[in-house]
Structures are given as C-alpha cells and as structure tokens.
Amino acid sequence: MFQGAMYRLFAVLLLCIFSAAQNPKPRARDLGVPFDGTPGTNNAITDVKGVEVGHTTLISGQGKLEVGKGPVRTGVTAIHPRGKQSNDAVFAAWFTLNGNGEMTGTTWVDDSGFLNGPVMITNTHSVGVVRDAVISWKVKHGSPDMEGYWWSLPVVAETWDGYLNDINGFHVKPEDAWHALDTAHSGAVEEGNVGGGTGMICNEFKGGIGTSSRVLEQKSGGYTVGVLVQCNYGSREQLRIAGVNVGREIPEHTVWKNDVGSIIVVVATDAPLIPTQLKRIAKKVSLGLGRDGSYSGDGSGDIFIAFSTANPDADGSKGVRQLSMLPNDSLDAIFLATVQATEEAVINAMVAADTMTGINDHTVIALPHERLREVLKKYNRLAK
C-alpha cells in the first residue's frame, strides 16, 4: 500500500509540474469559459472600493495522518469591507441555503443590520480560535472606552478540509488570523489553494478560494458587485460550467459520491442598499450555485453574507443618520450581477486550484484546463 501511495503521489506531482508549466494561472475566462456581464478591473471582490482580502496559507508535512502533527493543508482568509484601517461598520445581511456549517456573529448582523469588522473564513474546527483572535486583534487596534466597556461579535465562517488536512490537529493559531487580517490588500486576489481555501474540494476537483465581479451599466447606476467564495461543495456528476455538464465528461479521479462539503459566499457592493435589500442579495447567491449545478446536499454548509460599502458612518450613536438607498425596483441589475459573479467565482476557484495531496496521501486533482476546453468545444460553448 505504501508503494501504491508513493506511486500515486508521484503521478500527481508529475501532473502538478505539467500543469504548472502549462499554466501561468489563467482564470476561467482565459480558458474560454463564456460568462455573462462585465467584470471589474481585477474580476475580484476587491473591485468594490475599500474591500481588502488577506490569506494565511498553512501547508506542511505529508503522508500518514498523525493528529496534532499533520499533514497540514489549511488556512485563514480575511475580508475587510472597508479596509483594515476602518472601524466603520457596513450594512449587511446573510442567508443559509443549507445549514450544515457555521457562520458566527449572525444574530447581530440580523438585528443590527450591520457587519462590524471583517469576515473571516477558515476550516470547520478552527472557527473558535479565529473568532477570539479577531477580538484580540480589535482590542489591539480598536478603541474601547477606558474601562473596557466594549464587546465584539466577529463573523467567522468555515468549510471542512478534513479529507486533506489534519483538521483535528487544530493547526490554525491566533497569529494566523492576525496575519490574514494584517496582510489583506486591495487589487488582485489570490485564488485556489490559499487561505481558508487551502485544503478545500469543489465538485470533486480541487477547490478553494475564487472570486469574480460585475460592473453595472451606467443606466443601472454603474455600481460594482464582487463575490468571493470558499468553495468546498458539490459532486462531479452535477457540475455544470457555462451550462455544460463538464463533470460527467471528466469522470476520473472522483473523491466521494455525495455532495458533501460546503460553500461560503461573500458578496460586496458599493450600491447603497439597506439590510433588507442585502438579505435579498444573499438569497440570490443560490441561483448562481444553481447555474453551476449544485443541489446543496445535506452535508453542505452553504452560507452567504452580503454587505454594502455605501453609507459610511451609518452606524453608531451620533444622532439620526442620513442614508442613501437604491429603490427596490432598481435591484434587478444587482441581483443578476450577484448570480453571474457567483457562477463565475466558483469556476475560478476550481480553475486556479492545483492538484493537492494531503493526509494519508489523499489526492484531489485540479480541474484539467485542456479537458475543460475540449468539453466546452464539444458543446459549442468555447468562447475563444
């Protein structure tokens, strides 16, 4: 069995090298996958001004699982709605499509209508350490009053990486959360096997972090909608890319049979929306996943959060606030952009992720780019 594992590992490493040589990290569009709508500069959640994303990626060890020692394939991703320097909350709302997962801090998002601080994503068994680390990071950077009358209810979500990662070894430490928070930046966002997405699996291909954005036409306000996913859901059998059942055409090296795993989706926009409207945005994420073929299995924690960077200074105790709000009947373009950017962010995650071998030599293959192009061509869907 050891030989078999070594052989498999070797084969996978070859595949990785080959793939790396071929692949200067193209994104799904670069491969000719057709998507609707107009993305922003980076085709990323950071196209929404102010949003910053940081990753801590933890990869070490190989071979047999020894709980507490590794191998380690995990990490933390931090999304700051207004940048790491800001203490200003954003209007927000969230939604659960399937609840086999965790997103902390949501009762106060519901009742206050605000997200106050970053959204963090990590593995299922490290939500706690990341949550408390956000508080200690805030204590260090924030400004509670003199006597410490101050509390925080961080938003931390997760997906499960225990097929590749020593998840019960609790390898994520407070420092890892702080690093993601401190190194978050605007501009292009690293995708694939990074941050919280390091050890994730999507439609039985290697998954992880993916992102995409849409810029609305001026007649619709010219707003930007950005989506970031930590993608760990789905079955090969159901995967659709641009409407094509790609998964069935690439049936090799599947991982399991059910739609286990989960997906966390973060939607950002600069459109002036109130929480009631953001709740609707969060719900529409489901439709993007529907386009990609998801049926959101019992084991899935499909939890989505949406926020608006408009209305700075809306939170707080400084007297009656003045707000802007887009009328409800102007939301269609934003709904559609949310669906489109979700649809694409998932595919981007798979396209960016590299084949990975983790605990007990479990290997999950990357979505093979050339095969994807062939399948799209077969169904007359190759864009270029």
Add this chain to the structure above:
Amino acid sequence: MFQGAMYRLFAVLLLCIFSAAQNPKPRARDLGVPFDGTPGTNNAITDVKGVEVGHTTLISGQGKLEVGKGPVRTGVTAIHPRGKQSNDAVFAAWFTLNGNGEMTGTTWVDDSGFLNGPVMITNTHSVGVVRDAVISWKVKHGSPDMEGYWWSLPVVAETWDGYLNDINGFHVKPEDAWHALDTAHSGAVEEGNVGGGTGMICNEFKGGIGTSSRVLEQKSGGYTVGVLVQCNYGSREQLRIAGVNVGREIPEHTVWKNDVGSIIVVVATDAPLIPTQLKRIAKKVSLGLGRDGSYSGDGSGDIFIAFSTANPDADGSKGVRQLSMLPNDSLDAIFLATVQATEEAVINAMVAADTMTGINDHTVIALPHERLREVLKKYNRLAK
C-alpha cells in the same frame, strides 16, 4: 335549556344596563390602573401623526345560530399609516409570536421593507373578501398606468369571533371594508366592541379593539409610539393587570379553559426607523403581552406589524432615495414604549368592551370596572 338561556340573557342585559349607567366609557387609566410612561393626546395609535383608523361594526340578530343568517357580531377595522389620501408606502416589518392566524401580504413586507396601503383587521373567515376589497378600493382611488400594469398585495389580519358571531355566514362584504377605509379618521379611536373587534374575547372577558400610545422624552427624540390591538386571546387564569393576577380574583363567567383566540397588534411610530429596526419593534410586542400574563397558546394567532411614518417618499422608482435612521443604540426608549403601549392597549380593549350576547345566546361579560378597582386596591396598586 331555552329557559336557562333566556335567564342568562336577562341577567346579562341587567348587567349591561347597570354597567352602562356606571360607565361613560372610562379607560383603564381612568379606573386607576397604573401604567408607566407618558401617553400622547388621545392615548391612541392616532397620536402618531398621519395615522387614521376606521371601523365598520356589524351587529344584528340574536338567538340560535343559522349559518348565513346570523346572529352577526363582527366587523372590519382599517388603519391607514399616512391617512386615506396617501399612496406613499411606509417602512414596515412584522413578527409572529404564535402562528395560528393570518396576516396576508407579509412576504412583500419582508422583502420590500414597505407596507403599501392600509392594515386591515377582520374575522378569520372574512380575510379574503377584505383583501380583494382593498384592491378594488385601490383601483378606484389609485393610479395604475394606462394598461393596468399594477398589482397589490394587501395586508389583512384576523382573529376568530365564532363564539359570538355567525362566522361561517360570511357577513362581511366588500362595502364593509370600503366603509372602514373611507371613514377612517385621526383623533380618538373607538375601542371595545367595534370594527374587527366587535365579537372578540380577551382573557375570557369581552375584548375587541384597544389602543394606547407613548411620547418619548425629548432627550430620546420626542418620538411617538402608538399601538392598536384586536384582542381575542388569553385565559382568565393568567390575566395580569399592572402585575396583579386580576383574572383569578374575578373567576366568574369564564368562557373556556384554554388560551384560544388570538391577538393582532399594530405598532406605529414617527421615529425614523428602517425595516430591520421595525422587525425588532415587532418582536418586543411579545414582552408587553408577557406583562399581561399571556402564554400565547397553541390556538392563538399572535401576529404583529410595526411601521414608521418617517421617511416619506422612500418607496418608488425615482432614483436613489435619501433616508433618515435612528441609530440602533437609541432604540431602547422606543422598545420600552412599545412594550408599555402594548401592555396598556390590551387592558384598554377589555375596559372599553361591553358585555355581549351572540350566537346561541353565548354571553361574554365585560371586565367589571369596580371589581377591577377593588382587586388593584387589594394589591396596593390602585393609582387613584
């Protein structure tokens, strides 16, 4: 049995006459029931500027029930948030404490954040006729575009009056809904056996419509919170008035043993609140009912809606709207006012209602005012 019924009817009539002679419609405060907080001019939901209330009261027949013929003890109550002339929506939200009831139109209240039109309250089996009648009233008064591209999702709620009323006779007609809509007015609100509350029973005393209001201190913004209830819930055993178990001290002439029946609560305020905040207001109504001793039984439809008359012109398709919003940490005074006005409105409903005899000579007694004063005195709670 007929003789028994006649005798009971006679006794009740005597009681009515006696009660009427004694009682130029005092309200709970007039009887010395102590309540916290400062009510508005009319101690009514109409203290919130713009709010108008109209009732259609249907009382006819007596004796044995003949379905379709009577006796009739029912009606319709209409609450216009901005007056009957206005087509301007208000921000709104709703909440169900116990769902054995109906409030139509709520999915769009949830998703739009707006209440567009009146809140109507009637009996359980007349919700439909009232709902469609609101649409036809709007068609008559409203302004759909030329080709009729226009739809409406009226908010109509109910409680069950079948102990006194021929509810399966469907005696409420479209004209009755229109009359309530057309005769709605500001100023003092009729309470007790009127409108939708005509045949209702509250804590096994005669119930119906009740209302109350609170005016906040200037340091809390000086806003007004008004509450109107259609009160049909509760058991005698559990009734608390000003914290005193009044029901147990007046155990005669109970109606049934369980907490059947329901309560619809409408909360109005001129404080600038967004729907997320109004949802919280709607939830707090529960605490006012808790003070009155409710345990919200299985048979109860305890459904609450809250709206804010601030932010005129927030709805519609006229470009980005400018809103005002009270900060979340200024909501406490409004929460407390909601609880207090709910607590009082329920008692006002019982104090205002007169003993009524309906189908099959069923009789429900009014809360006897002098007895109430005696009980409060016994527990050192009589305010005057």
Add this chain to the structure above:
Amino acid sequence: MFQGAMYRLFAVLLLCIFSAAQNPKPRARDLGVPFDGTPGTNNAITDVKGVEVGHTTLISGQGKLEVGKGPVRTGVTAIHPRGKQSNDAVFAAWFTLNGNGEMTGTTWVDDSGFLNGPVMITNTHSVGVVRDAVISWKVKHGSPDMEGYWWSLPVVAETWDGYLNDINGFHVKPEDAWHALDTAHSGAVEEGNVGGGTGMICNEFKGGIGTSSRVLEQKSGGYTVGVLVQCNYGSREQLRIAGVNVGREIPEHTVWKNDVGSIIVVVATDAPLIPTQLKRIAKKVSLGLGRDGSYSGDGSGDIFIAFSTANPDADGSKGVRQLSMLPNDSLDAIFLATVQATEEAVINAMVAADTMTGINDHTVIALPHERLREVLKKYNRLAK
C-alpha cells in the same frame, strides 16, 4: 395602430394554427430536451400517491380592456395533498426566494408544521375570493363541531396575469374555486394555459402550469418527488434549457425587459419527512430555477411550498402521535430530485402553453418547439 394590432393578431393566429397542427401536446422530453433522473408514470406531481390536481380555466372576450368586462384569461388551480375526500393534514413547510407575491396561510404552516387542506393558485387579485371559497367549501364538506368552533387558514398563492387578463375585473368567483376543488383528479395533469396558469408568461414565452416528477432508486428508498409550477417569471435573455441559453437564440416577440412575474412551486413527496426537512426541500427549489437561468427579479413572487403525504393521521388531538422520519443524511436524493423536477416542470409549462392573445390584443408567443430543437442541436444537447 388598430391595423398594426390586427396584423399582429393575424400573424399570431397563423402561428397558433401552425403550432397546433405540429403539436399533439408533446412535453419537453418528447422534444428531445435532456433531463436527469427518472420521472414517474405521468411525470407529474400526481405521481405522488394521493395528490389530485384540478383546474378551472376562464377564457372569454377579446380586444380592448374594459375593466370588469374582460377580456378574461385567468383561472384557479387546486392541489389536494391527499385527495379531495381527505381531511387529514400533511406535514409541510414553505420558503420565499423573492417576496413580491402572496401565499396565505403560511404562519400556521410554519408553526404547526402542517398543511391542512388544499394548495390553491390563482391570479394576484383573486387570492381573497379563492381563500374564503376554500373555507366555505370546507364548511360544506367538513365537520366543525356542533356550535361551529372551527376555523380555517387556507393556503392560496398567486401570480400576476394582468398583461393578458382583466385582472382588476375580479372575474374569479367562489364557484370557480369550488370547481377546481371538485374536479381535481389523479393521473395526468393538464399543463400550459390552464387553471391559475391560464394567462401567465414565463421567460417572455407563454407560460402557465407545468409539472414533473422523479422516482428515487430503491437504495434511496424508492420515494417519489413531484413538482407543480405556476410559471410566470423570467426574462427571455436569461432562459436556459438544459444549460443552453435558448432565450438568446429565439429573441423575437419578447414582452418586456425585466424579470417581472413570479413563480409558485408546489413540491410533493411520499418520503416520510418532518417539517424541518420539508423547509430544506422548499429552499432547494431555488437551485432548479437557477438551472433554468432565473435571477428572481424584484417584481417576482417566488414562493414555494413542500409537503409529505407520509405520516397519515399525524395531526389532531388524539394523543401522542407515532411518526416516521427519513434521516437527514438520506435527504440528498430527494434534494436532487426536487432540483431536477423543478428544472423540468418550468420547461414543461412553456412547452405545453399555446400562444395567447389577451387584453388590448397583447400577444405572448409559445416557445416554438422546432426552434427549441434546433437550438439544442446547435449546442449538441438534443436528446433524440
């Protein structure tokens, strides 16, 4: 302009005749649209044993709209979960994807976990009349106790047919609801321009009623999942059939630009599910609509209800009930079946509907079958 209208009408009539000649009511599968999964005998919601469906279809008049006179293009659809003879409730739950619509009776579905009676679907402005008509039908057929202590909270949903129908003329009468209730039957279900779906528009093709079912493999319990839709949502631009952007390939004769309209989805199963599980089923409907390209626009009332015909006699006051429940981790096959049957039922609605001309000579074309086949062929997706 009159000439233009006549010409358009003429063209459309030709199209109708042509279409009728070609079309002995094939369903989407008959046209070669590929769908996953195994349907039941009738590929209909009635494949779930006990479920009966009845339609009242109201078509009369033509030409210019005179409110109250017509033209009339509307109706009522009734779905009895256990057949019209049964008074036995079913476990149920519901979900709103976009709330610009109505489904009455839902607070009690939420709190009781039961659907007690039929699900009715009609046009937006006739919900009330149908609701009260269900009560009067129940009064006639049901068994309230002697003194009439009995109430009912019917479930009635709607979509808006005012583009083709004189919706403000209120043409649906109690008798129309009764007729749908009384003529409901098992077996094949009429689709397209029937019942509540008569005047509906789906992705800017003629829509209406559609249905589909799936039978699970024996290893998954062999249960049946059936779906019925009243389909009135969507934009041509977004329509996907079997993953293909069919709408963009058939761009002629669109109706409007936005995703107005709505969709009501009813999911039935004989799998033993409790309400918590049915809530999850109701949510998964979104993923089926996602596959068809929906983005669930602001004007859409996308409301879904799911029920289980297992656990007869679970409701009532007859002592502790004994129930069966499928484990949560056996739900995947049912989730997937729900997504698949929803995906197909929408397409079936469009395939079955015929071109219709309604008020003011508004015409909505049927999805042209041959064109659909050509498009599927172009994208290598034609099944036969």
Add this chain to the structure above:
Amino acid sequence: MFQGAMYRLFAVLLLCIFSAAQNPKPRARDLGVPFDGTPGTNNAITDVKGVEVGHTTLISGQGKLEVGKGPVRTGVTAIHPRGKQSNDAVFAAWFTLNGNGEMTGTTWVDDSGFLNGPVMITNTHSVGVVRDAVISWKVKHGSPDMEGYWWSLPVVAETWDGYLNDINGFHVKPEDAWHALDTAHSGAVEEGNVGGGTGMICNEFKGGIGTSSRVLEQKSGGYTVGVLVQCNYGSREQLRIAGVNVGREIPEHTVWKNDVGSIIVVVATDAPLIPTQLKRIAKKVSLGLGRDGSYSGDGSGDIFIAFSTANPDADGSKGVRQLSMLPNDSLDAIFLATVQATEEAVINAMVAADTMTGINDHTVIALPHERLREVLKKYNRLAK
C-alpha cells in the same frame, strides 16, 4: 479616589459577610416569592431526566484592571442534554429575541432539527476557545471514523461580563471548558455566581446562573419542563418580581441606566416534541421575560434554545426513524410551564447571586432578600 474605592470595597465586603451569615442559599420560593405551577424535585433543569449541568468558576485577583492579568470573574457552564456519556442528539430549536449576542452552531440546529452535543455558556470574548474546546473534547471522547471524516458544530452562547471581569484578558482556557463538561452532573444545580454566570449582572443586581422547572399534571402528560438561564440583562427600573415593581422599591446601588447585558435561556423537556414545536417553545421564553419586566434593550443578546430528550436515537443514518410527537393542541401546558419556569429561573439567579466586586473595584450588589420580602409584603404578594 483610591480611598473611595477601598471604602466602597470594604462596605461591600461587610455586606457580603452579613449577607452570607443571613443566607444559607435560600431560593426565591423560600423567600416567599409566589410562583405558579408545580416544580420538579430540584426545581432545576436537571429535573428533566438525563440533563447534566457543570460549571467552571474562575475568580481571582482584585483591584485595578490590567488586561491579561485580571481581576478575573468569569467561567463556563455546560449543559449535556442526555448526560456527558451520550453521543445521541436531541431534537432542538432556537430563537433570538434580541440579537446583540452569540450562539454558535445554530444554522445546523435550524436545518437538521438536532442539537448534537452540549450547550455551553461563557463570556462574550471566550466563545471561540470554548467552541473549539468542545470539538477537541469530542475528538477525545467521540468516535470519528478511521480517516477522521467527522466534523462538529458546537453550540456556544455568551453574555458579557466586562463590568466585573477582565474580559479582554481571555482567561477562559480549553481546560476550563473540559472541566465544566467533565464535572457536569444531575441533581441540584449551583446558581448565582458560578460558571458562565460568575460575573453577570441582572436588572442591576448581581445575576448569573438560575434554574427552575415545572412538572405537568398527568392529564397533560406529566412531562417535565426545565429552564436554565445565564442572566445578565435588564434595568433596575423595569424589574418585576411576581408582578411587583421590586426594582423601583430598591433603587440603591444601580449600575447603569440602560438595559444592557443579555440573557441566554436553555429549555429542556422530556415531552416528545419535534423541532417545529421546540421553535415555538423557544419563542415563548419571551413571555416569561416579559413577566419579569424585560424590554430587551438594544445591547441585549437574548437568545434561547429548547430541546427535547424524548426520541432517543432519532438522529443518524440507520434507516427510517420512528418518532413520537405530542399533538400541537396539547402544547398549551408546555408553553405555560416554559413561561413560568423562565419567570422563576431569572429570579432564582438574582436570589442566589452574592454581591461581587470585580475590576477597578466595580461592585454589584446582590438582591437584598429581606428588602425583597418587605416589598412583596407591601403589595400583598408575600407567599409565606
């Protein structure tokens, strides 16, 4: 200022000693507070068979706050629904009255209908460490399959003790959570300044852990309902005990003016209820708080969870499960018991808690027992 603080501390210590001498831990009933209903043997949540409660109480240091050093006034409370040995889940549901708080694990409670593991309560900033500690405790005691395919979504709730405790010092460690889990026991439950309740404040008296139970009459099934609260909410002004405004009669030594703080309520029952029904139970908790005068201020995290120990072995993947369910119309007695036990558990928490001095010599006085009796007597409410 130092002198002043010393003097205050001294006064408080005297008060403590005096109070301890007077007080062999009577409970509210022992003091003559009248409550309705019949409690179980211990008048505690543990009267529900199987339920075990454990506390870790952390008290150290005094004087000026040095973040990270103390003073420490905090802890952890663990509630095992079926005892610490069991891996069997219970049906559960939860509800938020006011969301300024945290309860992790709730999306899966919602969707699965199960609580799988203990409910933990601690301070706001230690939720994370306790959450992950539950997972590591489960890993140690549980049985994931060989390759570690196993995940956990612990339920951990909190209230804020930063007025007395060095909350930003993060003094709760994994060992503290394990200790509470391991030492949990049936029988009498420690109340007041223990476990997660150690540093809590309730209606501006010292609060903490409180518990109560009700045993239903045999005609209602003879079931037991138990409640445990971690009580940290409320203002002195609003406090009602047995309907009497006790807070206003004991106005000395208040802490702040607003209803800050929070309350976590855990409801247990052995009645066979499904999650839909437990959701209703969780909502009724609000009515118990209403009786105690709460208005659930903006700063409050009022989050409730209810579970049923009936239906062992309902969870899992072992084929169709057989369940028992109480009919909805038998729930009234359970609703009322929930309201009553909540009402009493809050008062029990205050009665049991001793005066405490914490960071920066902040002191919160215990509810003075004799004064309470005097006030009850004044309002003719003293039971003995």
